[in-house]
Amino acid sequence: MNDPTWLVPLPVVVPLFGAGLALALYRKPRAQRLISVIALSLVLAASATLLVLADGGPLVVDVGGWAAPVGIDLVADRLSALMLTISSAVTLAVLLYSLAEGDADGDEAAPVSIYHPTYLVLTAGVANAFLSGDLFNIYVGFEILLAASYVLLTLGGTGERIRAGSIYVVVALLSSALFLISIAMIYAATGTVNLAQLAVRLPEIDPGVRLVLQIMLLVAFGIKAAIFPLSAWLPDSYPTAPAPVTAVFAGLLTKVGVYAIIRTQTLLFPEGRLDDVLMWAALATMIIGILGAVAQDDIKRLLSFTLVSHIGYMIFGIALSTTMGWTASIYYVAHHITVQTALFLVVGLIERRGGTTSLDRLGGLAKLAPVLAILFFIPAMNLSGIPPLSGFLGKVGLLQAGVELGTPLAYTLVVGGVVTSLLTLYALVKAWNKAFWQTPPAELPDTRLPGGMIGPTAALVGLGLALTFAGGPLYAYTERAADALKERSPYIDAVLPDGVRGAGESADVVSDEAVIELETPAPEVTP
Structure with missing residues (x-):
């Protein structure tokens, strides 16, 4: 027990064990609820502990005792531990919200015997994707997410939810197929799918082949992250689901795609050959997404479009390929998971109190x-980037990183980021005025809001504020995470000790300078 690495598999193992136990007790809904709460509480405790321990260096577990690169590795570094902790807090809050909603509705809106095991499986899939040390295991995490999310998306079996779920599944399967093809091509080119070993071997293959592999992965992850023009599926899929499901989808699922982009771009393709393409995609995602939000008169769809738009900020930071850009992007991901989830939970309360999510009828x-x-x-102003809230801190960090890079395209994204922030403020203030201040066209139903639903929502709103008050330490943590991403050697050395590397493979080839040297032909010598 002195070795803290035993904590690393817990965020995956505990929810899976809880899911099996909850499924076995499908006739006992109270026992299912207790199991779900205990399991996610343990996951949150383990994730928070890993957040502290990973600050001293990556923690690695060889699953089944098979060392890398033969076996599957689970790796908790600063980036994955931070994502785990934020996602664990969010999933626990949403679970508590859904339990209170079920009590208020008499559990008629959702089949509880299915909900709890599926929700725990979804949590395990998220954790597996964050912790995985090889590409195929990330694919497994995505497939776990796909199966669980489809069940959650279609809870209740209404025609609208089945239609939206069908769209979601088709798009997700397309993304998964592209990802699987990418994995096969990468294995054919390098003989491995282990991320650390890929970081060593990819610079040795033909640059053209490496570029094709990078494009394939970016397209697959771009669909999952809802980057324009691969984002049209999201606004039609999320708003139809029950409020807790929509909230956890909006907060987490797209961020798993963003995390995969961060991990692969920084570890496998540090030369940044597609940075300009990513910058244009980030700009289009921000602007087109927020223009879609401004045009909506339904608050769920409005927030779905703002979700797409703010993915652009994260891709902006990644595409800068600087420590400052990655620092701000990681911070913004943590902020956005919390704030976007809180907003969708609030919208669930609005729908319950007002009987609708149409702004014209509220x-x-x-x-x-x-x-x-x-x-x-509070979260609306936070998402809009009003100072001194965490959204403002993250956006200022991104804008500073863009200005520091100083290229014309970076300046264009800085302007686009400012415009997007202002339009976000406009869209959310419009929703605020219509829902809360205009005279309703008809008398709203007198529905009491359960305290059990208000409590978790308030907790997430408070967590968003905590990211503001702890902005300094958290930003310093994300900066250390970005430094480690830039160096790459801490991750590679933790996963692949010297004795495990193949002939000719060493940490010396993982620096950016080495990648450039490998791509640059030797000068001709004239006798």
């Missing part, structure tokens, strides 16, 4: 439910 909620007004206003 109004007067500030007087009818003042607590609800506060719970919406």
Whole structure:
């Protein structure tokens, strides 16, 4: 027990064990609830502990005792530990929200015997994707997510949800097929799918082949992250699901794709040959997404478009390929998971109190439910980037990184980021005015909001504020995470000790300078 690496598999193993136990107890809903809460509480505790321990260096577990690169590795470094901790807090809060909603509705809206095992499997899939040390295991994590998310998306079996779920599955399967083909091509070119070993071997293959592999992975992950023009599926899929499901999807699922982009771009393709393409994609994602939000009169669809838009900020930071850009991007991912989830939970409360999510049919909620007004206003302003909230800190970091790079395209993204932030403020203020201040066209139903639903929502709103008050230490942590991503050797050395590397493979070939040297032909010598 002195070796802390035993904690690394827990965020994957505990939810899977809980899912099996909850499924076995499908006739006992109270036992299922207790199992789910205990399992996710343990995951949060383990993730928070890993967050502290990983600051001293990556923690690696060889699954089944098979050392890399033969076996599967689970790696908890600063980046994955931070993503795990934030996602664990969010999934626990959403679970508590859904339990209170089930109590209020008499569990008629969702089949509880299916919900709890599926939700725990979804949590395990997210954790597996964050911790995986090889590409195929990331693919496995994505497939776990796909299976669980389809079940959650279609809970209730309504025609609208089945239609939206079908769209989601078709798009997800396309992405998975591209990812699987990419893995096969990478294995054919390098003889491995272990991320650390790929970081060593990829610079040795033909640059053209490496570029094709990079494009394939980016397209596959871009669909999952909802990067324009691969994002059209999201606004039609998420709003139809139950409020807790929509919230956890909006907060987490696209961020798993963003995480995969961060990990592969920094570890496998540090030369940044597609940075300009990513910058243009980030700009289009920000602008087109927020223009879609401005045009909506349904608050769920409005938030779905803002979700797409703000993915652009994260890709902006990744595409800069600088420590400052990666620092701000990682911080912004943590901020956005929390704030976007909180907003969708608030929208679930708005729908419950007002009977609709149409902004044209809502109004007067500030007087009818003042607590609800506060719970919406704080994360809305946070998402808009109003100082001194965490959204402002993340956006300022991204804009500073763009200015520091100083290229014309970087300056274009800086302007695009400012415009997107202003339009986000406009869209959310419009929603705020219509839902809370305008006179409703008809009397709203007198529905009491359960305290058990308000509590988890308020906790996530508070977590968003905590990211503001702890902005300095958290930003310093993300900077150390970005430094490690830039160096790459801490990750590679932790996974592949010297005795495990093949002939000719060493940490010396993982620096950016080495990649450039390998791509640059030797000068001709004239006698």
